[in-house]
Amino acid sequence: MADKNEILAGLAEIVNEETGVETSDVQLEKSFTEDLDIDSISMMTIVVNAEEKFGVTIPDEEVKNLTTVGEAVDFIANAS
Amino acid sequence: MVTLNTRPLQKFSKILGLGTARPDVVVTNDDVCEWIDSSDEWIRTRTGISTRHRADSETSAMDLAIAAARDALQRSAVPPEEIDGVIVSTISHPYATPSLAAKLAHEIGVSPAAAYDISAACAGYCYGVGQADALVRAGAARNVLVVGVEKLSDFIDNSERSISFLLGDGAGAVVVGPSEEAGIGPTVWGSDGSKWETINMTHSLLEVRNRDWISDPVREDEKVWPTLYQDGPTVFRWAAWEMAKVAQQALDEAGVSAEDLGAFVPHQANMRIIDQLVKTLKLPDHVVVGRDIADAGNTSAASVPLAARRLLDEHPELSGRLALQIGFGAGLVYAAQVVVLP
Numbered sequence: 001m002a003d004k005n006e007i008l009a010g011l012a013e014i015v016n017e018e019t020g021v022e023t024s025d026v027q028l029e030k031s032f033t034e035d036l037d038i039d040s041i042s043m044m045t046i047v048v049n050a051e052e053k054f055g056v057t058i059p060d061e062e063v064k065n066l067t068t069v070g071e072a073v074d075f076i077a078n079a080s
Numbered sequence: 081m082v083t084l085n086t087r088p089l090q091k092f093s094k095i096l097g098l099g100t101a102r103p104d105v106v107v108t109n110d111d112v113c114e115w116i117d118s119s120d121e122w123i124r125t126r127t128g129i130s131t132r133h134r135a136d137s138e139t140s141a142m143d144l145a146i147a148a149a150r151d152a153l154q155r156s157a158v159p160p161e162e163i164d165g166v167i168v169s170t171i172s173h174p175y176a177t178p179s180l181a182a183k184l185a186h187e188i189g190v191s192p193a194a195a196y197d198i199s200a201a202c203a204g205y206c207y208g209v210g211q212a213d214a215l216v217r218a219g220a221a222r223n224v225l226v227v228g229v230e231k232l233s234d235f236i237d238n239s240e241r242s243i244s245f246l247l248g249d250g251a252g253a254v255v256v257g258p259s260e261e262a263g264i265g266p267t268v269w270g271s272d273g274s275k276w277e278t279i280n281m282t283h284s285l286l287e288v289r290n291r292d293w294i295s296d297p298v299r300e301d302e303k304v305w306p307t308l309y310q311d312g313p314t315v316f317r318w319a320a321w322e323m324a325k326v327a328q329q330a331l332d333e334a335g336v337s338a339e340d341l342g343a344f345v346p347h348q349a350n351m352r353i354i355d356q357l358v359k360t361l362k363l364p365d366h367v368v369v370g371r372d373i374a375d376a377g378n379t380s381a382a383s384v385p386l387a388a389r390r391l392l393d394e395h396p397e398l399s400g401r402l403a404l405q406i407g408f409g410a411g412l413v414y415a416a417q418v419v420v421l422p
């Protein structure tokens with residue numbers, strides 16, 4: 001199981017690259033859409049880049065359940 | 081035993097002329113929002129589409145095909161009697177048989193050219209160019225007319241929210257003929273029928289025929305006529321990332337690098353897919369990218385030639401330069417090749 005802090009840092013970089021949101025704003029309790037203003041299509045890009053970076057598979061059905069950054073970090077931690 | 085004669089092979093083929101037809105009715109995002117729960121802002125930011133062009137009820141897919149084919153013939157300067165093949169890609173010709181191609185060949189005066197339709201949806205134009213290239217080089221036809229034509233507005237339900245708002249009508253056509261130099265690179269093409277359901281019709285015509293209309297009458301808001309729907313996110317993921325690999329393979333097989341390209345003409349499905357492809361393929365800034373979708377919407381088999389025609393009109397210096405083109409869509413199917421622009 002990968003370290004959650006590392007996953008958060010990696011995910012923050014991906015979010016920053018796709019959307020320009022500051023990495024420091026990507027915090028566990030933040031909602032991707034509500035707080036970080038990330039649209040469904042940018043979310044798809046983030047998911048694909050996360051799959052590549054962390055060597056995990058995040059199915060389309062699962063993406064809908066990943067509302068917050070913390071949920072995404074947990075999913076990646078458990079899948080890797 | 082006698083040995084059979086075969087026709088002499090041609091070394092190379094190229095696109096000799098590219099014609100188009102754009103229908104007149106402009107449907108805005110505000111028009112769309114009369115039919116579905118959406119907004120101009122949502123549609124622009126998620127898809128890059130501001131308007132789509134659609135044909136009026138008097139104009140058929142055949143009419144659009146005839147206009148584009150005549151334009152391509154004229155631009156290519158190939159006499160009609162030297163066209164030996166007509167390939168039409170369409171999913172919106174309203175007859176299972178006979179083909180749109182056979183009547184088109186007659187209407188534009190190229191009969192008795194071999195004429196047939198193919199069903200490869202949004203990949204159909206690039207499928208057709210690949211076939212035409214093979215037919216010309218094999219000596220099976222001197223020149224081949226390839227047409228991508230759609231009147232998708234006949235096969236959508238405007239109150240449906242997954243795909244209808246993206247779609248427009250139109251036609252594009254090219255004449256492919258022999259060449260002294262390679263004008264069409266290897267076609268990288270294929271299919272993934274495991275995703276057959278992801279872009280499909282609501283039901284088949286047999287379901288319409290076999291339904292017991294007495295015990296199961298038409299419900300309010302129900303559309304009896306089969307129309308298109310899709311699983312947008314699944315298709316987006318496939319198109320934006322898997323298709324970059326196909327496009328890269330077309331470059332590699334042609335022995336061309338992104339630096340060598342004058343233009344990139346992807347299927348006009350979604351501006352965000354186009355942006356992602358440009359990014360993944362690392363296309364340099366000097367490569368002009370087809371972004372006709374903003375005004376024309378997604379016109380399936382017609383989108384690549386419509387976008388290419390527009391680039392040639394806006395940047396005449398692209399004539400003779402290399403373009404990477406790729407189509408992908410329902411099937412799922414895909415095809416890509418590098419071509420020399422006419």
Ligand SMILES: CC(C)(COP(=O)(O)OP(=O)(O)OC[C@H]1O[C@@H](n2cnc3c(N)ncnc32)[C@H](O)[C@@H]1OP(=O)(O)O)[C@@H](O)C(=O)NCCC(=O)NCCS
Nearest residue numbers: 040041117118122126202241312313315316349350408409
């Ligand atoms: C169709 C497409 C634009 C939908 O965008 P998306 O972001 O994937 O949409 P989703 O289905 O994930 O839905 C995300 C949100 O947008 C909403 N939405 C979906 N379609 C909408 C529409 N037409 N208008 C407004 N909102 C819409 C959903 O209700 C959902 O809202 P919610 O989060 O509040 O529940 C996009 O998936 C796409 O372009 N896919 C590629 C399809 C394609 O190109 N097909 C043809 C290939 S030939």
